[in-house]
Amino acid sequence: EDQVTQSPEALRLQEGESSSLNCSYTVSGLRGLFWYRQDPGKGPEFLFTLYSAGEEKEKERLKATLTKKESFLHITAPKPEDSATYLCAVQNNAGNMLTFGGGTRLMVKP
Amino acid sequence: DARVTQTPRHKVTEMGQEVTMRCQPILGHNTVFWYRQTMMQGLELLAYFRNRAPLDDSGMPKDRFSAEMPDATLATLKIQPSEPRDSAVYFCASGFKQGTEAFFGQGTRLTVV
Numbered sequence: 774e775d776q777v778t779q780s781p782e783a784l785r786l787q788e789g790e791s792s793s794l795n796c797s798y799t800v801s802g803l804r805g806l807f808w809y810r811q812d813p814g815k816g817p818e819f820l821f822t823l824y825s826a827g828e829e830k831e832k833e834r835l836k837a838t839l840t841k842k843e844s845f846l847h848i849t850a851p852k853p854e855d856s857a858t859y860l861c862a863v864q865n866n867a868g869n870m871l872t873f874g875g876g877t878r879l880m881v882k883p
Numbered sequence: 884d885a886r887v888t889q890t891p892r893h894k895v896t897e898m899g900q901e902v903t904m905r906c907q908p909i910l911g912h913n914t915v916f917w918y919r920q921t922m923m924q925g926l927e928l929l930a931y932f933r934n935r936a937p938l939d940d941s942g943m944p945k946d947r948f949s950a951e952m953p954d955a956t957l958a959t960l961k962i963q964p965s966e967p968r969d970s971a972v973y974f975c976a977s978g979f980k981q982g983t984e985a986f987f988g989q990g991t992r993l994t995v996v
Binding site (some may be wrong): 804805807809815816817818819822824860862864868869870871872873874875876 | 887914916918925926928931933938939974976978980981982983984985986987988989990
């Protein structure tokens with residue numbers, strides 16, 4: 774059974790204070806690892822897909838990296854508008870379904 | 884602007900009533916997912932379809948939940964009878980092929996009293 778564990782559950786940062794979110798996973802053949810952002814009252818919004826160890830993707834202040842056992846979402850000089858819950862999900866080779874972690878709730882204070 | 888559309892956005896119903904949630908996937912997407920989100924369990928997969936055929940509904944309580952795709956533009960999730968423990972946000976998502984991202988709707992917030 775695929776499993777995804779995210780840490781920390783919650784993270785408070787000051788504006789400009791860089792940090793990383795962790796996503797540890799076990800999967801029977803990784804087809805893709807996905808990062809989503811979810812704002813309160815809204816559906817998850819797609820950020821990145823990573824396919825193989827060593828791959829990196831960047832978007833504005835966010836950079837996602839992947840190893841064989843975990844993925845990191847690095848946030849550089851965050852702003853209050855980066856406050857959200859960040860979700861990690863894996864997809865195995867057997868099908869399309871995404872298995873999600875519990876998320877990290879990020880709060881960035883001005 | 885392609886997006887997944889879910890209706891209704893909010894639903895309050897009494898225990899024992901039937902609830903139907905609808906989803907219009909993004910045009911051209913051949914895979915549709917139903918997820919349920921709660922504070923305790925996070926996002927749980929209930930069912931998913933590829934080319935309108937159900938592939939996995941093992942996450943769904945079979946005695947009360949049912950999911951269908953009458954056509955390529957409509958997916959439905961029904962609960963009959965509803966129970967207070969079904970209170971959650973139900974998300975529909977659609978995708979194109981394996982290895983690509985799924986796009987989520989805004990969800991239906993269900994409250995069963």
